Amino acid sequence: MERDILERVVAGETRLTLDQARALIDDFTDLHRRKANVVDIPDKRLVIVGDLHGELDQALEVVRRYVGKYHIVFLGDYGDRGPQQVETFNLVMALAVLYPRKVTVLRGNHEAEEVAMRYGMYESVARAYSRDAFLHYCEAFSVLPVAAMNRSGLFCCHGGVPEGLTSIDQLQSVDRLTYNPEDPLLFQLLWNDPREGDFYFTANLRGGGSRYFGRLAFEEFRKATGTEMMIRAHEVYTNGYIVLFDGRLISVFSATYMGRVAPKVIVYDGPNEVRPVPL
Numbered sequence: 257m258e259r260d261i262l263e264r265v266v267a268g269e270t271r272l273t274l275d276q277a278r279a280l281i282d283d284f285t286d287l288h289r290r291k292a293n294v295v296d297i298p299d300k301r302l303v304i305v306g307d308l309h310g311e312l313d314q315a316l317e318v319v320r321r322y323v324g325k326y327h328i329v330f331l332g333d334y335g336d337r338g339p340q341q342v343e344t345f346n347l348v349m350a351l352a353v354l355y356p357r358k359v360t361v362l363r364g365n366h367e368a369e370e371v372a373m374r375y376g377m378y379e380s381v382a383r384a385y386s387r388d389a390f391l392h393y394c395e396a397f398s399v400l401p402v403a404a405m406n407r408s409g410l411f412c413c414h415g416g417v418p419e420g421l422t423s424i425d426q427l428q429s430v431d432r433l434t435y436n437p438e439d440p441l442l443f444q445l446l447w448n449d450p451r452e453g454d455f456y457f458t459a460n461l462r463g464g465g466s467r468y469f470g471r472l473a474f475e476e477f478r479k480a481t482g483t484e485m486m487i488r489a490h491e492v493y494t495n496g497y498i499v500l501f502d503g504r505l506i507s508v509f510s511a512t513y514m515g516r517v518a519p520k521v522i523v524y525d526g527p528n529e530v531r532p533v534p535l
């Protein structure tokens with residue numbers, strides 16, 4: 257699709273028509289369908305963005321500050337809940353199409369048909385375009401990679417450690433191209449939450465087969481995958497982030513939630529230079 261339209265979307269200057277949105281989704285899905293489940297990201301100059309939940313202003317601030325200077329990793333949850341859900345995901349897609357080597361877009365638990373149907377994205381698409389257009393968005397959700405890793409052992413995903421994972425290869429071989437991730441590894445990677453404590457896994461209050469992973473599961477995962485540090489999203493913290501497991505896991509949230517959160521992104525310049533930055 258035309259570069260000047262994409263540039264205007266990324267600058268927050270225009271809203272796409274239905275035909276333009278379809279063209280963008282087609283370009284975006286073509287670009288992502290054949291990617292690995294776990295994609296490579298650079299070792300330095302990364303900015304990692306947590307849940308946006310339809311807050312276009314937050315996405316625009318990421319663009320203003322970091323495009324061209326950093327490789328941007330989005331950890332998922334683009335729609336649902338917030339005020340400008342379609343616009344936020346359109347912007348993220350446009351960024352990825354414009355800068356395919358400088359933007360990584362991962363799947364969150366809200367990038368699933370059944371979830372997006374219930375929590376706002378469906379209504380947002382129906383209002384902006386049409387009810388049928390929702391399936392096009394689900395198509396875009398279905399091609400998203402589920403994790404990213406660099407050579408310094410940084411592992412990024414939306415949720416966290418899934419029970420039963422023994423290697424990165426195992427994760428690479430799962431078929432991710434589905435509207436609703438049901439494979440337990442895939443599902444838990446998008447849904448699980450970390451909790452301090454010397455245990456492996458316990459039942460998560462979110463239900464639906466999601467788990468809490470403790471220090472023992474995290475340490476086992478680190479050994480099995482060569483992970484030094486994990487950066488994930490998925491949970492709301494008043495300060496926009498929290499550090500767990502002796503500094504080896506950071507959880508980040510990049511939406512304001514109507515003033516309840518001081519949103520953050522994580523700037524990563526190598527294993528010893530990782531810092532939360534207000535967004």
Ligand SMILES: [Mn+2]
Nearest residue numbers: 333364365490
């Ligand atoms: Mn989430």
